[in-house]
Amino acid sequence: MSHWPFIIGAYALTFGATGLLAWWSFAAMRRSEAEAETLRDGR
Amino acid sequence: MSGAMHAFANPARFLRIARPLTGWLGWGGLLLIALGLGAGLFVAPPDYLQGDSVRIMYVHVPAAWLGMAGWGGIAAASLMQLVWRHQLAALAARAIALPGAVFTFVCLVTGSLWGRPTWGTYWEWDGRMTSMLVLLFLYIGYIALADADRQRGGDGRISAVFGLVGAINLPIIHYSVLWWRTLHQGQSIGLGGSTISGSMLWPLLVSALGFSLLFGAIVLMRMRAALARNRIEARLRRMAQ
Numbered sequence: 449m450s451h452w453p454f455i456i457g458a459y460a461l462t463f464g465a466t467g468l469l470a471w472w473s474f475a476a477m478r479r480s481e482a483e484a485e486t487l488r489d490g491r
Numbered sequence: 492m493s494g495a496m497h498a499f500a501n502p503a504r505f506l507r508i509a510r511p512l513t514g515w516l517g518w519g520g521l522l523l524i525a526l527g528l529g530a531g532l533f534v535a536p537p538d539y540l541q542g543d544s545v546r547i548m549y550v551h552v553p554a555a556w557l558g559m560a561g562w563g564g565i566a567a568a569s570l571m572q573l574v575w576r577h578q579l580a581a582l583a584a585r586a587i588a589l590p591g592a593v594f595t596f597v598c599l600v601t602g603s604l605w606g607r608p609t610w611g612t613y614w615e616w617d618g619r620m621t622s623m624l625v626l627l628f629l630y631i632g633y634i635a636l637a638d639a640d641r642q643r644g645g646d647g648r649i650s651a652v653f654g655l656v657g658a659i660n661l662p663i664i665h666y667s668v669l670w671w672r673t674l675h676q677g678q679s680i681g682l683g684g685s686t687i688s689g690s691m692l693w694p695l696l697v698s699a700l701g702f703s704l705l706f707g708a709i710v711l712m713r714m715r716a717a718l719a720r721n722r723i724e725a726r727l728r729r730m731a732q
Contacts, residue, residue, distance in 0.1 A: 451544040451608045458601040459528070462550040469593050470517070470705065473712040480719035487726045 500577040502718055513711045520705030527698025535691045547605040549695055553702035554598035558626060559661055561591025561706070562654075565633065566661075569654035572647060579714075581647040584654055585637050586713035590706055592630035599623055610674055618671035622664040629657040 531549030538545035564587045571580035602620065603613045614620065637650040668677045679686050687695065 449608055451542055451546075454544060454604045454608050455532075455546050458547045458550055458604045459532075461600055461604075462554065462597050465593050465597050466702070466705065469590060470709055470712075473590075473709045473716070477712040477716040477719070480716040480723070484719040484722045484726070487723055 500571075500575070500579045502579060505579060506715065506718065509711045509715055513708050513715070516704045516711065517708035520701045520703070520708060523697050523701025523704065525701075527694045527696075527701050530694035531691075531698060535694050536688075538691070541609050544605055544608045545691070547601055548691075549698045551598060551601040551605055552695060553699040554594045554601060555623070556699055557702060557706050558591060558595030558598050558623065559664060560703070561587050561594065562626060562629070562658060562661060564710075565591065565654040566658035569651035572651045573655070578647075581651065582714055582717050583710070584651065585641075585647075586710045586717060588630060588634045588637065589713070590709045592627060592634065594702075594706070595623060595627045595630055599627060606674075615674045617673040617675050618667035619664065619675035622660060622667050626660055626664060629660060633657065 528549055531546055535546070535549075537543045565584045568580040568584035568587070571577050572584065599620070602623075606615070607613050633650060633653055636653055637647065640647055640649050668675055680692075685692055
């Protein structure tokens with residue numbers, strides 16, 4: 449049995465889940481901080 | 492130590508430190524992950540028994556470590572919230588919960604993918620695997636409880652108590668391979684040293700450090716987003732008056 453399909457599956461899941469989580473957290477932070485700045489400046 | 496902790500609990504001071512730290516942790520983490528996983532995939536030798544499937548260790552072990560460390564962080568923050576009433580601690584615990592759950596899920600699935608070629612099965616109700624699955628359920632319960640409490644305008648004490656009580660699962664996970672000698676292999680890395688060969692150990696440690704730094708950056712990003720949302724809500728309330 450080749451081990452590589454299992455290895456590729458494990459790495460793909462790790463990269464996908466970590467990347468999605470990091471990107472989502474970054475986007476939420478940028479959006480919320482920009483909105484807070486806009487409200488603070490009264491624009 | 493206690494003074495520094497109280498000083499850090501001030502949101503303005505926290506943001507002054509967190510803003511530059513987020514980028515350093517994030518980019519530093521990505522760099523170390525690339526180095527650790529690159530070496531794990533292409534430089535480290537295959538295991539003499541497990542063959543190439545051992546390369547799953549370089550993502551599985553950091554995920555397991557972060558799943559457990561995440562709940563350790565929730566418990567520590569919950570304790571600070573209950574004892575010193577630090578609202579930043581409550582916010583930190585909520586920020587840790589989702590990344591902790593994601594890494595616990597990654598640990599379970601990558602472990603399952605490692606198990607099939609190594610043990611001949613994707614899953615077994617072994618002590619280590621079952622207690623990690625319980626940890627995932629605890630995370631899901633914590634996230635649901637903290638969200639419900641926040642929506643009802645609660646002070647987060649219920650979820651803090653849940654965070655502390657749930658920490659009882661951490662020693663169970665850690666010692667499960669000693670208490671129930673079933674399928675999962677025993678401890679390979681401890682305070683006294685490691686049974687893993689140096690050529691396999693260094694990529695694992697670099698990868699674990701990289702994922703830990705990225706985890707820290709994600710938690711800081713989630714805390715900064717939550718603090719910004721709090722500022723928005725406070726501002727809107729003032730404007731409505």
